[in-house]
Structure formats: C-alpha cells, structure tokens
Amino acid sequence: MYKYHDIYSDIKRDILTNHYRAGTLLPTQDFFAKKYDVSRITLKKALNLLENEGLIFSKQGSGTYVRKQIDNDSSDLLPLDLPIGTTYSHRDQKISSTILHFDARLADKKEQEKLGIEASSPVYEFKRVRSINDQLYSYEHVVMPVYIAPLDEKILQGSVYDYLGTKAKLQLTDAHRTIYAEEASNQASKALQIEEGSPVLVIEQVAYDQKGRSFEFSKSVFKSSQSKFILDVHMSSDRISL
Structure with missing residues (x-):
C-alpha cells in the first residue's frame, strides 16, 4: 500500500471523528509533511483523494478547509454526487x-x-436498518464479496466503510447509483x-475502491418523507460558452 493512502486514511478518520471539525482550517501542508x-x-496525493471525496476544499490564499457537513436535518439524504455514506x-x-439478516452464500x-x-465466489449478504437520532432512516440490503x-x-453495527478502510486499506472512491x-x-x-405498497425511494449502488474493483452491490430504501437530495453541479470555466 502506498504511503499516501495511509496518510489519506489517517486524516479521513480524524475528519470523521471531528478531530478536524467541519468548516475549520486544516493544519498546513508543512505540518502534515x-x-x-x-x-x-x-x-498532495493524499489531500487530492480527500478533496475528490468531498471531505476538504481549498481556498486560494487562505488554505485548506474541512467541508461542512450536510444539513443537520436528518431527513436529508447523502449527496448524490459524492461517494460517501451515512456516517459522513x-x-x-x-x-x-x-441487523435483520447476515449470512454468506x-x-x-x-x-x-x-x-x-465468478459463480464460485462466495459473498456476504446483510440486511440492516439504519437510524439517525433514534429515527428510522433507511433499510439496506447489501451484497459484498467475502474476499474483501x-x-x-459487530462490524455491521457500525460503519462498514470505516472498518474496510482500517482492515483492508480499502476506500470508497467511486459509486454508480441508480435512483x-x-x-x-x-x-x-x-x-x-410503513404500510406495504407505500411509495418509497430506492438508491441502488455499485461501489468501487481505489483500485477500481467493485466491492459492494447494495439497495437502500427510504420512506417518501425522506426523499430529499443534495446535488452540487459545477461547470469549469473553460466549458462555459455564450
């Protein structure tokens, strides 16, 4: 594993645990070096990974900041344009x-x-309900190769992505989502x-790690009252025409 991946994982953990708080200035590059x-x-390679994941951003002449979290309203879903999970x-x-179900098959x-x-490759299958502030948030059905x-x-009680980052040095870098x-x-x-047949919103996702491997196929279901999304759209100046 490359050194910059270890640095990326270390700083990311500090961000997710609020050692570096949202909206604050990160220590200087000299400090981290x-x-x-x-x-x-x-x-810089480590910081680029953090920036690509939407955890930090830079201001010219000011420094690098921890990106503010999504609106605290727990009805908001994760932003659609960033490969992150509920924990972030x-x-x-x-x-x-x-945990409703956990098995290998x-x-x-x-x-x-x-x-x-391959057909002979075993996978984990788990189904769980995620709650935020003791309020039901989502129903997840996840399939993941055992080799990962x-x-x-016990692991499924917490953040699977954080565990994979620590145990397997694996990071979620890309995701293909169907909504x-x-x-x-x-x-x-x-x-x-909720009543059977009630309208729900579904996010079906294939998640990819830093090596381009697909390591998760999941389906997350949300009540219609939680069908609120955040999507930031950016256009680079060289692509804007009048």
Missing part, C-alpha cells in the same frame, strides 16, 4: 444499526455481473414501519 515524514508531493453525511448525529447472476466475480474482508454482526421509486416490499415495509 513533518508529521508523516513525507515529501509535499506525497502529501450525518457525522455529528447519533447513528445506529439494527454464492452470488446470483446479477450479483456476479455487478461485482465482477471478514465481516461479522428510482417503487412500492414498499413486505420486508422494507416491516423494516421501516
């Missing part, structure tokens, strides 16, 4: 998980295609305590 005993070129998007709030054809694995890292129910509405299934309705 001395702390990790690396060149500024190596450090609501990191100042109480997040808990209720062989992947079906659709899962094999999405995850780029060992999982258990659609449907009627709540029997399982989803029970998990979210």
